[in-house]
Amino acid sequence: MNAFRQPNFLALALRRGNFLLGGVLAGLVALLALVSLAWTPHSAYELDIANKLNPPSPTHWLGTDHFGRDVASMIMVGARNSLLVGFVAVGTGLAVGVFLGLWASARRGWVEELIMRFSDFAFAFPAILSAIMITAILGPGAVNSILAIGIFNVPVFARVTRGSANAIWAREFVLAARAAGKGHARITLEHVLPNILGVVVVQATIFFAIAILAEAALSYLGLGTQPPHPSWGRMLNEAQTFLHLSPHLVLFPGLAVVISVLGFNMLGDGLRDLLDPRLSRTRLAGYPR
Amino acid sequence: MSVFLAKRFAIFVATLLGASVVVFLALEILPGDPAYAILGADAEPSAYEALHRELGLDRPAVDRYLGWLGGILTGDFGVSYTYSVPVFELVVERLALTVPLAVLAMALTVVAAIGLGLHAATHHNKIGDWGVMAFSQLGIALPNFWFGILLILFFSVYLGWFSSGGFPGWGAGTWPALKSLLLPAIALATVQTAILARVMRSSVLETIREDYVRTARAKGLTRRATLWRHVLRNALIPVVTVMGLQFANLLAGTIVIENVFFLPGLGRLVFQAIANRDLVVVKDVVLILAAMVVVVNFIVDLAYAAIDPRLGARDA
Amino acid sequence: MSMLEVDRLTVAFPAPAGPERAVRDVSFELERGETLGIVGESGCGKSMTALALMGLLPEGTDTQGGITLNGRDLRTLDEEAMCRVRGNAIAMVFQEPMTSLNPVRAIGKQVVEPLMLHLGLDRGQAKVETLSLLERVGLVDPRRFYAAYPHQLSGGQRQRAMIAMALSCRPEVLIADEPTTALDVTVQGQILDLIRDAVGESRMSLILISHDLGVIAETVDRVIVMYGGAVVEQGPTWDVFTRLAHPYTRGLFAAMPRLGEGRRRLRTIPGTVPELADLPTGCTFADRCSLARETCHSQPPDMRPVGESHSAACLRLDAATATPSFGSRR
Numbered sequence: 012m013n014a015f016r017q018p019n020f021l022a023l024a025l026r027r028g029n030f031l032l033g034g035v036l037a038g039l040v041a042l043l044a045l046v047s048l049a050w051t052p053h054s055a056y057e058l059d060i061a062n063k064l065n066p067p068s069p070t071h072w073l074g075t076d077h078f079g080r081d082v083a084s085m086i087m088v089g090a091r092n093s094l095l096v097g098f099v100a101v102g103t104g105l106a107v108g109v110f111l112g113l114w115a116s117a118r119r120g121w122v123e124e125l126i127m128r129f130s131d132f133a134f135a136f137p138a139i140l141s142a143i144m145i146t147a148i149l150g151p152g153a154v155n156s157i158l159a160i161g162i163f164n165v166p167v168f169a170r171v172t173r174g175s176a177n178a179i180w181a182r183e184f185v186l187a188a189r190a191a192g193k194g195h196a197r198i199t200l201e202h203v204l205p206n207i208l209g210v211v212v213v214q215a216t217i218f219f220a221i222a223i224l225a226e227a228a229l230s231y232l233g234l235g236t237q238p239p240h241p242s243w244g245r246m247l248n249e250a251q252t253f254l255h256l257s258p259h260l261v262l263f264p265g266l267a268v269v270i271s272v273l274g275f276n277m278l279g280d281g282l283r284d285l286l287d288p289r290l291s292r293t294r295l296a297g298y299p300r
Numbered sequence: 301m302s303v304f305l306a307k308r309f310a311i312f313v314a315t316l317l318g319a320s321v322v323v324f325l326a327l328e329i330l331p332g333d334p335a336y337a338i339l340g341a342d343a344e345p346s347a348y349e350a351l352h353r354e355l356g357l358d359r360p361a362v363d364r365y366l367g368w369l370g371g372i373l374t375g376d377f378g379v380s381y382t383y384s385v386p387v388f389e390l391v392v393e394r395l396a397l398t399v400p401l402a403v404l405a406m407a408l409t410v411v412a413a414i415g416l417g418l419h420a421a422t423h424h425n426k427i428g429d430w431g432v433m434a435f436s437q438l439g440i441a442l443p444n445f446w447f448g449i450l451l452i453l454f455f456s457v458y459l460g461w462f463s464s465g466g467f468p469g470w471g472a473g474t475w476p477a478l479k480s481l482l483l484p485a486i487a488l489a490t491v492q493t494a495i496l497a498r499v500m501r502s503s504v505l506e507t508i509r510e511d512y513v514r515t516a517r518a519k520g521l522t523r524r525a526t527l528w529r530h531v532l533r534n535a536l537i538p539v540v541t542v543m544g545l546q547f548a549n550l551l552a553g554t555i556v557i558e559n560v561f562f563l564p565g566l567g568r569l570v571f572q573a574i575a576n577r578d579l580v581v582v583k584d585v586v587l588i589l590a591a592m593v594v595v596v597n598f599i600v601d602l603a604y605a606a607i608d609p610r611l612g613a614r615d616a
Numbered sequence: 617m618s619m620l621e622v623d624r625l626t627v628a629f630p631a632p633a634g635p636e637r638a639v640r641d642v643s644f645e646l647e648r649g650e651t652l653g654i655v656g657e658s659g660c661g662k663s664m665t666a667l668a669l670m671g672l673l674p675e676g677t678d679t680q681g682g683i684t685l686n687g688r689d690l691r692t693l694d695e696e697a698m699c700r701v702r703g704n705a706i707a708m709v710f711q712e713p714m715t716s717l718n719p720v721r722a723i724g725k726q727v728v729e730p731l732m733l734h735l736g737l738d739r740g741q742a743k744v745e746t747l748s749l750l751e752r753v754g755l756v757d758p759r760r761f762y763a764a765y766p767h768q769l770s771g772g773q774r775q776r777a778m779i780a781m782a783l784s785c786r787p788e789v790l791i792a793d794e795p796t797t798a799l800d801v802t803v804q805g806q807i808l809d810l811i812r813d814a815v816g817e818s819r820m821s822l823i824l825i826s827h828d829l830g831v832i833a834e835t836v837d838r839v840i841v842m843y844g845g846a847v848v849e850q851g852p853t854w855d856v857f858t859r860l861a862h863p864y865t866r867g868l869f870a871a872m873p874r875l876g877e878g879r880r881r882l883r884t885i886p887g888t889v890p891e892l893a894d895l896p897t898g899c900t901f902a903d904r905c906s907l908a909r910e911t912c913h914s915q916p917p918d919m920r921p922v923g924e925s926h927s928a929a930c931l932r933l934d935a936a937t938a939t940p941s942f943g944s945r946r
Binding site (some may be wrong): 018053078128131135136137138139144146147148220221223227228231232234236244247250251254255258261265268269272273277297 | 571573
Binding site (some may be wrong): 510511512514515516517518519520521522523530533534581607608610611 | 655670672695696699700701702703704707708710712713716717719720722728730733734766778781914936
């Protein structure tokens with residue numbers, strides 16, 4: 012008796028709330044990163060051993076670390092780092108993955124089979140594993156961790172793109188375009204891409220969040236951003252050593268990760284619901300971290 | 301064996317082979333000369349020569365690949381450069397920690413996620429549902445290594461119930477060994493549960509709307525009996541898919557978590573091997589981890605056939 | 617007192633624009649062994665009436681009125697007691713045999729359930745009983761069907777399994793909601809025969825819900841015509857179908873294709889079914905009725921006798937019966 016199922020207004024309002032709250036949280040992180048370019052309360056690099064491991068105070072809002080660096084400033088600069096990694100990694104995954112997905116969908120046949128089989132076993136190498144391989148060869152570093160996360164994103168985007176593009180290729184207006192003599196490339200650019208843009212943007216937002224998490228984990232392991240550049244993962248690694256002395260040090264960088272990931276996740280969820288409620292069914296299938 | 305299973309088995313073998321090629325290319329061919337990669341550019345010529353021969357780098361690449369693969373199949377993983385012991389021994393010792401940790405975490409995840417998902421779905425749009433959804437939203441955003449540190453802070457530093465890391469070994473008894481794996485497993489499981497509970501919830505909500513659920517109720521089954529006998533098994537089908545996808549993340553998670561809790565598992569081994577530039581160990585362990593993911597995905601396919609008779613071997 | 621009495625049954629769903637009353641003041645009685653048909657367009661409330669009898673309306677539905685089975689008011693029963701009625705005293709066959717069976721359980725396991733639940737049989741007894749039931753509904757080689765999964769069966773075979781399930785506890789009332797609509801034409805007749813035979817053999821009563829007047833005419837003793845959630849005409853099948861007292865009943869008949877009438881256009885009823893949230897104050901059919909007068913739009917019609925135990929809700933009954941034909945050509 013589907014005709015009698017009620018649209019749940021509470022859920023609808025909540026979706027919009029998701030979008031707004033997600034936007035506010037993600038915006039806050041972006042703002043911190045932008046401001047850090049021009050101003051931070053203290054230097055994020057300058058050592059001040061005399062004032063090491065201070066608890067939060069009016070001068071050092073979030074306290075100082077074991078070198079006396081200002082934690083608040085480091086978190087602001089770390090935001091810059093996390094967002095940069097997110098942008099580049101998702102950008103790489105997006106550019107290569109969407110291209111492969113569109114190609115697979117347009118050509119079908121062996122091209123599609125090859126790309127999909129490739130993405131099949133790429134799933135066997137999560138970001139951390141490919142990062143381990145890459146750092147084993149090239150050595151640890153921010154660029155290498157971005158590369159690792161980006162490579163991991165390629166098959167995911169290829170899959171999502173191909174799935175939605177195939178649905179578009181089956182539609183009547185594409186048939187009409189083909190009947191009018193348009194080629195594969197033109198149909199892809201004029202009809203397929205504009206129609207799947209929503210899905211891709213939503214995926215990009217959610218994978219942005221995943222990239223931030225992956226970067227934090229790699230930096231925590233020492234495979235990502237290298238000192239002296241502050242990154243949230245590294246800060247957590249160093250803070251763990253002083254867990255007994257200064258537990259507040261593990262709190263703030265972790266919260267920074269949670270807030271930004273929560274922000275981008277909710278932004279993606281809200282965006283998807285606003286763009287097309289029908290998408291909600293497919294979203295979780297592609298939710299690996 | 302049914303066509304479905306035969307096809308899945310073929311894909312399983314092909315994926316394993318593909319993964320081994322990727323690992324070999326990445327760690328043997330890409331670095332140029334692994335002997336240099338291990339020793340560094342300023343290595344002494346005599347040491348370089350020795351290692352070069354020891355690694356068999358004078359043979360062509362295809363030979364080396366087949367030799368490596370053949371060795372792995374017969375249990376000969378090569379010799380670790382830093383530890384000077386067969387990699388096989390190292391790996392087996394470390395697997396005794398990593399596998400129980402992953403299994404414990406997965407078990408916790410499955411039990412918690414199915415319970416929470418069922419609870420949320422059966423209390424749709426009530427407080428319990430909102431609670432599970434809020435937990436899930438938060439849990440997905442939680443870095444598992446940070447949550448691990450918080451667990452140490454609370455249960456070890458403040459309460460003193462657990463040690464803050466390390467592993468006594470299975471020789472110290474099952475309970476002490478399990479106890480040292482408990483916090484790491486919880487750290488791993490919490491994040492995975494957040495994702496899986498959400499999948500379970502939406503799957504149950506969708507299944508509850510099916511016609512056959514109405515049929516079951518029309519037969520006189522209570523809500524509870526309908527849930528157990530008719531909803532659960534159908535609702536598990538998408539949940540099993542996501543579980544398979546999650547296992548890769550769970551293994552990746554163990555690498556990080558083993559470092560948080562200082563557990564001598566596979567993850568810590570590969571991590572130390574990178575630090576020591578021990579490419580022989582890195583190559584083997586990465587392949588083993590990738591193979592574990594592939595094997596679990598194959599098991600998931602088998603589970604499908606068991607749950608869903610439409611795919612199963614009983615089909616004529 | 618009749619075996620089943622439905623008294624001013626009203627079903628309303630909460631909706632943003634105010635409650636949608638899908639069933640309004642529906643009353644009827646059913647004797648033991650009697651067959652009753654409910655006919656009307658989709659959305660007229662016939663399936664909702666059936667689900668209300670089963671107590672299986674979605675949560676949050678507001679149900680008013682009385683449903684009395686053998687003197688017991690089902691509306692006052694708690695969930696546990698209602699579970700003992702469902703599948704036992706009242707059983708139901710649904711429209712979609714494709715989706716109404718659990719795809720991951722063998723047919724036998726699904727037929728066994730009500731037997732063990734209501735008759736207290738153990739697994740072995742229930743299996744013996746199920747095998748004979750499957751044979752009775754025409755699934756010869758019942759052992760094969762017992763172990764088979766729904767996807768291995770044809771639509772007709774699945775509906776037979778559904779019927780076996782419904783008949784298993786020898787219900788007093790069998791509700792069949794469009795049992796043949798989703799099936800191939802060739803199978804439809806076999807399934808109807810099966811239902812008719814099953815009802816004829818026992819002292820079971822039948823409520824057959826259909827939009828197909830032909831199916832209704834050849835199966836049931838009495839018929840109820842529903843429109844917009846309310847009963848517009850009811851009476852013995854023969855009387856209703858020969859007299860066609862209500863303009864809507866006439867419309868339904870005119871819209872039915874018949875053999876031997878050549879290739880002429882079918883008559884249709886102009887307009888569409890009214891919005892349940894925004895029902896007109898007068899007769900719900902007035903907007904689509906060619907006989908409607910001003911009073912029809914303002915005054916709700918009540919049931920008026922047309923013949924012996926035959927009544928219709930129309931203010932223009934005299935005009936309706938006098939006019940030889942109804943409807944418009946498209």
